[in-house]
Amino acid sequence: MRISVFGIGYVGAVTAACLCKDGHHVVAVDVNDVKVNEINDGLAPIAEPGLDALIADAVAGGRLRATDRSDEAVHGTELSIICVGTPSRLNGSLDTRYVLKVAEEIGTAIAAKKERHHVVMRSTILPGTMVETVIPALERAAGGVAGRDFGVAYYPEFLRESTAIADYYDPGTIVFGKLDEDTILKLRSLVARIGVEPIVVDMTTAEAVKYTNNAWHALKVSFANEIGNVCKGTAIDGHEVMRILCSDKRLNISPAYLMPGFAFGGSCLPKDLRALRYKARTIDVATPVLDAAMTANEIQLDRAYHMVASTGARRLGLLGLSFKPNTDDLRESPLVELAERLLGKGYMLKIYDPNVSYGELTGANLQYVMSHLPHLSRLLVDSVDDMCQGAQAIIIGKKDAAAAGLVERLGGKTPIIDLVRVNAMKRSDGSYDGICW
Numbered sequence: 001m002r003i004s005v006f007g008i009g010y011v012g013a014v015t016a017a018c019l020c021k022d023g024h025h026v027v028a029v030d031v032n033d034v035k036v037n038e039i040n041d042g043l044a045p046i047a048e049p050g051l052d053a054l055i056a057d058a059v060a061g062g063r064l065r066a067t068d069r070s071d072e073a074v075h076g077t078e079l080s081i082i083c084v085g086t087p088s089r090l091n092g093s094l095d096t097r098y099v100l101k102v103a104e105e106i107g108t109a110i111a112a113k114k115e116r117h118h119v120v121m122r123s124t125i126l127p128g129t130m131v132e133t134v135i136p137a138l139e140r141a142a143g144g145v146a147g148r149d150f151g152v153a154y155y156p157e158f159l160r161e162s163t164a165i166a167d168y169y170d171p172g173t174i175v176f177g178k179l180d181e182d183t184i185l186k187l188r189s190l191v192a193r194i195g196v197e198p199i200v201v202d203m204t205t206a207e208a209v210k211y212t213n214n215a216w217h218a219l220k221v222s223f224a225n226e227i228g229n230v231c232k233g234t235a236i237d238g239h240e241v242m243r244i245l246c247s248d249k250r251l252n253i254s255p256a257y258l259m260p261g262f263a264f265g266g267s268c269l270p271k272d273l274r275a276l277r278y279k280a281r282t283i284d285v286a287t288p289v290l291d292a293a294m295t296a297n298e299i300q301l302d303r304a305y306h307m308v309a310s311t312g313a314r315r316l317g318l319l320g321l322s323f324k325p326n327t328d329d330l331r332e333s334p335l336v337e338l339a340e341r342l343l344g345k346g347y348m349l350k351i352y353d354p355n356v357s358y359g360e361l362t363g364a365n366l367q368y369v370m371s372h373l374p375h376l377s378r379l380l381v382d383s384v385d386d387m388c389q390g391a392q393a394i395i396i397g398k399k400d401a402a403a404a405g406l407v408e409r410l411g412g413k414t415p416i417i418d419l420v421r422v423n424a425m426k427r428s429d430g431s432y433d434g435i436c437w
C-alpha cells in the first residue's frame with residue numbers, strides 16, 4: 001500500500017519504519033525540516049532501539065521518503081495516518097491544534113484528488129474528538145462527507161517508547177474505531193501479519209479505550225509504589241509481595257473486579273482497607289491511592305442515592321441486600337447503606353433478596369444489620385412481585401435469577417435504577433437508568 005504518515009515523532013517514525021519493513025511505501029510528512037532531512041538521509045529522527053536500521057534500510061530500498069508538502073503526500077498515497085502531537089495545555093486540557101491543522105491540510109488535498117482517500121487517526125484524542133472536531137474539519141476542507149466521499153478511522157496507538165518496534169509487532173490488543181467498512185478493510189490488511197485479531201468498535205469507544213488504558217497504567221504504577229512504600233516501612237519486600245499478587249491470574253491480574261458498577265462492600269474489603277491505611281499512618285507512609293479508593297466508593301453510593309432521588313418516587317422496591325449474589329452476608333453491604341440512607345430520608349422501602357431470610361440471620365451478620373436496619377423484618381418481602389407491588393421505582397442491586405426479565409417486565413412503566421447491569425447490552429434510556437452505563 002502507499003501510505004502517508006503525518007508527524008515524524010516517536011509514533012510516526014516507528015509507524016513509518018515498520019510499515020516499510022512490511023513492504024509498504026511510505027511518505028513521511030513533518031513541518032520540522034530537520035526531521036524531514038534526517039529521514040531522507042536514512043537517519044532515525046528519534047532514539048529508539050532498532051529504528052536506525054529500519055529507516056536506513058527503507059530509505060535505501062526506495063520505500064521511505066519524507067517531505068513537508070502534505071498535498072503531495074496525500075496525492076501520492078491512498079491512506080494517511082495522523083501521528084502528530086496532542087500535548088497538554090497549561091490548564092491540563094488537550095491541545096488538538098496540530099491534529100486539526102493536519103486534518104485541514106489532508107482535507108484540502110482530498111478536495112483536489114480524484115481517487116478515494118482514507119484518513120486514519122493515531123494521535124491520542126479525547127472521546128468525541130473525531131466525531132465533533134476532526135471529521136467536521138476534514139469535511140469542511142474536503143467539501144465532502146466522511147465515510148461516503150473519503151474513508152475515516154481511529155486506530156489508537158499503544159506502543160511504549162524504548163520497546164516500540166517490538167510492541168508494534170506484538171501488541172496486547174489492536175482496536176479500530178470504525179466509520180466506514182473499506183477503511184477498516186485497509187487497516188485489517190496493514191495488521192494482517194501481526195496475528196492479533198483487531199477489535200472493531202465505534203470511534204468514540206476506541207478513543208475512550210486509549211484513555212482508559214493509560215489511566216489504568218498510571219493507577220497500577222501508583223498502587224504498586226504505594227504498596228512498596230508501606231512494605232518498606234514494615235521491613236517487607238514489596239517486590240516479593242507484588243510478584244505474588246501478579247501470580248494470581250484468576251482474581252488479581254484478570255477481569256475480576258474490573259466491570260463498572262456499584263460500590264464495593266462486604267466483611268473484608270472496607271475493613272481491610274481501613275486497617276491497612278491506619279497501619280500506614282502509624283509508620284508515616286501516605287496512602288493517597290488507597291484513600292481515594294475509599295472516597296470513590298462513598299461517591300458511588302452517593303451517586304446511587306441521587307439517581308433514586310431524581311426519579312421523584314417515594315415508594316421503592318429494592319432487589320438485593322447482601323453485598324453480592326449467593327450469600328446472606330449483610331456486613332458493610334453498600335445496599336444496606338443505601339437502604340439505611342433512603343429510610344432515613346423518609347422513603348418507603350420493600351426489599352427482596354432471595355438469599356436473605358430474616359429468621360436465619362445470626363451472629364455478627366444479625367448484629368450488623370440490626371444496628372443499621374432495625375426494622376428489616378418488616379421491610380423484607382418474599383418475592384419480586386411483592387416487591388414491585390405499589391413501587392414507584394425499582395432499584396436492582398443484585399444480578400441473579402430474580403432480576404432476570406424485570407426490566408422487560410416493567411417495560412418503561414416504572415423507573416428502574418440498575419446498579420449491576422442486569423442485561424449486558426442495556427444502556428440508560430428514559431425510565432431505565434444504569435449507574436454507569
Ligand SMILES: NC(=O)c1ccc[n+]([C@@H]2O[C@H](COP(=O)([O-])OP(=O)(O)OC[C@H]3O[C@@H](n4cnc5c(N)ncnc54)[C@H](O)[C@@H]3O)[C@@H](O)[C@H]2O)c1
Pocket residue numbers: 006007008009010011012029030031032035083084085086098101102122123124125157158159160161
Ligand atoms: N510517544 C508515545 O509513546 C506515544 C504512545 C502512544 C500514543 N502516543 C500519542 O501519539 C501522538 C504523537 O506522539 P509522539 O510522541 O510521536 O509526538 P512527537 O511530539 O514526538 O511528534 C509529533 C510530530 O508531529 C509533527 N507535527 C506537528 N504539526 C504537524 C503538521 N501540521 N504536519 C506534520 N507534522 C506535524 C511535529 O513536528 C513532531 O515531529 C500523541 O497524540 C501521543 O499522545 C504517543
